Amino acid sequence: MRSDWRPPESEAFRLRPIGWVRSVLHDPGAAPKQNYEGAPEARVEIEPEFLPALDGLEPGQDVVVITWLHRGDRTVLGVHPRDDPANPLTGVFATRSADRPNPLGLHRTRLLRIENGGTLVVEQLEAIDGTPVVDLKPLLPTPAARPDRPTSDG
Amino acid sequence: MRSDWRPPESEAFRLRPIGWVRSVLHDPGAAPKQNYEGAPEARVEIEPEFLPALDGLEPGQDVVVITWLHRGDRTVLGVHPRDDPANPLTGVFATRSADRPNPLGLHRTRLLRIENGGTLVVEQLEAIDGTPVVDLKPLLPTPAARPDRPTSDG
Numbered sequence: 001m002r003s004d005w006r007p008p009e010s011e012a013f014r015l016r017p018i019g020w021v022r023s024v025l026h027d028p029g030a031a032p033k034q035n036y037e038g039a040p041e042a043r044v045e046i047e048p049e050f051l052p053a054l055d056g057l058e059p060g061q062d063v064v065v066i067t068w069l070h071r072g073d074r075t076v077l078g079v080h081p082r083d084d085p086a087n088p089l090t091g092v093f094a095t096r097s098a099d100r101p102n103p104l105g106l107h108r109t110r111l112l113r114i115e116n117g118g119t120l121v122v123e124q125l126e127a128i129d130g131t132p133v134v135d136l137k138p139l140l141p142t143p144a145a146r147p148d149r150p151t152s153d154g
Numbered sequence: 155m156r157s158d159w160r161p162p163e164s165e166a167f168r169l170r171p172i173g174w175v176r177s178v179l180h181d182p183g184a185a186p187k188q189n190y191e192g193a194p195e196a197r198v199e200i201e202p203e204f205l206p207a208l209d210g211l212e213p214g215q216d217v218v219v220i221t222w223l224h225r226g227d228r229t230v231l232g233v234h235p236r237d238d239p240a241n242p243l244t245g246v247f248a249t250r251s252a253d254r255p256n257p258l259g260l261h262r263t264r265l266l267r268i269e270n271g272g273t274l275v276v277e278q279l280e281a282i283d284g285t286p287v288v289d290l291k292p293l294l295p296t297p298a299a300r301p302d303r304p305t306s307d308g
Contacts, residue, residue: 013222013286014168015256018247034294050255053231056248066258068167077207093172093290094210101204102169102288104220104258132167134256136247140188 015068017132018053019046022119025128028071032126033082034096042125044133046118054118057111057138065107066135067127072103105131108139169222171286172207173200173274179282182225186280187236188250196279198287200272208272211265211292219261220289221281226257259285262293 022043025031032039044065046054057063076099081087092100110123120136176197179185186193198219200208211217230253235241246254264277274290 018255053245053247055245091207091209093207094292096291101172104289135258137250138248
């Protein structure tokens with residue numbers, strides 16, 4: 001018998017949007033696939049009830065924004081990376097595809113400033129306008145004891 | 155009027171566990187706060203229906219495991235970092251606290267091997283036994299064009 005925690009049929013396991021992406025990007029097909037491929041500066045408008053959770057975030061800080069890629073197809077388990085049919089079919093957990101069972105997006109970026117107490121201006125974000133944001137975390141430095149590790153965008 | 159996408163009251167916005175952590179860690183209080191603080195090797199048992207999504211993952215690869223920290227308190231917006239009352243109260247989005255509106259955990263680790271076609275053995279993982287896993291992604295290298303960026307565990 002399994003003893004794992006299973007979500008009850010209530011609000012558990014259900015994400016709440018903590019904010020929304022505001023961006024000049026509107027077409028997922030035209031958006032860059034990764035931040036470093038030329039993503040624009042963007043805003044994250046935090047929902048008023050969650051503003052106290054921003055205390056301590058500082059401009060210049062590197063952060064991870066976690067989004068819900070609401071246009072992702074949750075039934076897809078394999079994709080041709082970068083939408084190129086020449087690339088072999090690959091399991092979605094080996095890719096950053098937005099099509100996946102839980103379409104969470106990880107976006108490493110830098111906080112430039114906070115406007116009006118609740119709008120985060122971030123250096124670059126490849127999510128389209130209106131994308132729900134579900135979490136925000138500071139980046140952690142890779143410990144010096146692990147110099148063999150590649151750097152990462154999260 | 156807002157045009158943001160809002161989750162309908164169905165399965166949208168609800169996470170599905172894609173697997174479960176198997177670990178010698180059972181007590182959240184005793185678990186290390188970050189992987190590099192001595193987290194043990196662990197297993198992630200992928201649910202059978204999602205096995206095709208593993209195709210292409212290779213031993214030795216650096217990955218991000220995203221968990222649902224089911225013991226997190228979703229009503230908490232501020233914490234004393236590292237549970238130390240001497241640290242000033244800080245918004246949870248400026249911390250890696252498990253207490254947060256959407257208790258998602260980001261765990262950077264390395265895939266050591268895949269056993270029995272569906273059990274991932276990872277080098278270190280600070281999540282406790284039975285923690286639901288909701289996503290798995292390859293780490294992306296930080297682009298060479300951004301050498302100013304610190305390395306990150308995601």
